[in-house]
Amino acid sequence: MIGQRIKKLRERKGYSITELASLAEVSKSYLSYIERNLQNNPSLQFLTKVAGPLDTTIEYLLGNNDSEEKLDKEWRILIQNGIEEGMSKEDFRNFKDFVRFQKWKRNKEEG
Amino acid sequence: MIGQRIKKLRERKGYSITELASLAEVSKSYLSYIERNLQNNPSLQFLTKVAGPLDTTIEYLLGNNDSEEKLDKEWRILIQNGIEEGMSKEDFRNFKDFVRFQKWKRNKEEG
DNA sequence: CCCTGTTGTTCTATATAATGAACTTCAATT
DNA sequence: AATTGAAGTTCATTATATAGAACAACAGGG
Secondary structure: HHHHHHHHHHOHHHHHHHHHHHOOOOHHHHHHHHOOOOOOOOEEHHHHHHHOOOOOOOHHHHHHOOHHOOOOOOHHHHHHHHHHOOOHHHHHHHHHHHHHHHHHHHHHHHH | OHHHHHHHHHHHHHOOOOHHHHHOOOHHHHHHHHHHOOOOOHHHHHHHHHOOOOOOOOHHHOOOOOOOOHHHHHHHHHHHHHHHHOHHHHHHHHHHHHHHHHHHHHHHOOO
């Protein structure tokens, strides 16, 4: 979660919540909430403000930079084979959209 | 600015504001504001919701484009999104077989 | 021409992000 | 022991992000 990452970076740099809040020009109360995940939907502006003094980027704070490891082995083999057999990204996109459409339609019909 | 990027991706995929809003489960009014930069401080939740149907990531929406190894990355994002949207390996296998069949058929017709 | 359903927009209302002050501990002075 | 200040938390309030409804402009069909 994003709160832990902020807290970790903050402590690594030796800042207190109060200090970081002051440097980033956000309120320490809100920063406290975020670190403890009592609130977990910060805005872009908040994140950029905080990322600065922590010498990091929003991307890192989001922590989504390891997508390559998320795909399991079986999936990789499947995709690899698909590509070798001539499947294009466009093909796949269309199929994916179709799956989503089916799902969306189902949900809609169920209310 | 983030609004333009969302709009561009949306139009590339042929979605209307209404459609994308529905797929992403956000309000079309707010989406409209964002695209026109009448509001420009969306939350994390909003961005993740919108990134999904656009087959992209928050990082891209933010415009920090260090797109090395973009091809593989793009594939990974596609698959990742597909999985999160409930596509099963079985689904994918069927689709892959179908693509192969199409290709085979085309070759056959051309002699 | 009139529907019916889209498009995207602008209202108004509500939920909640974000703030600042008050508060509690605790450590370090004196 | 009394005091000072900094720590992080919680309260009460304000600002604003987001939603939902109503709107106008337009497209195609009957």
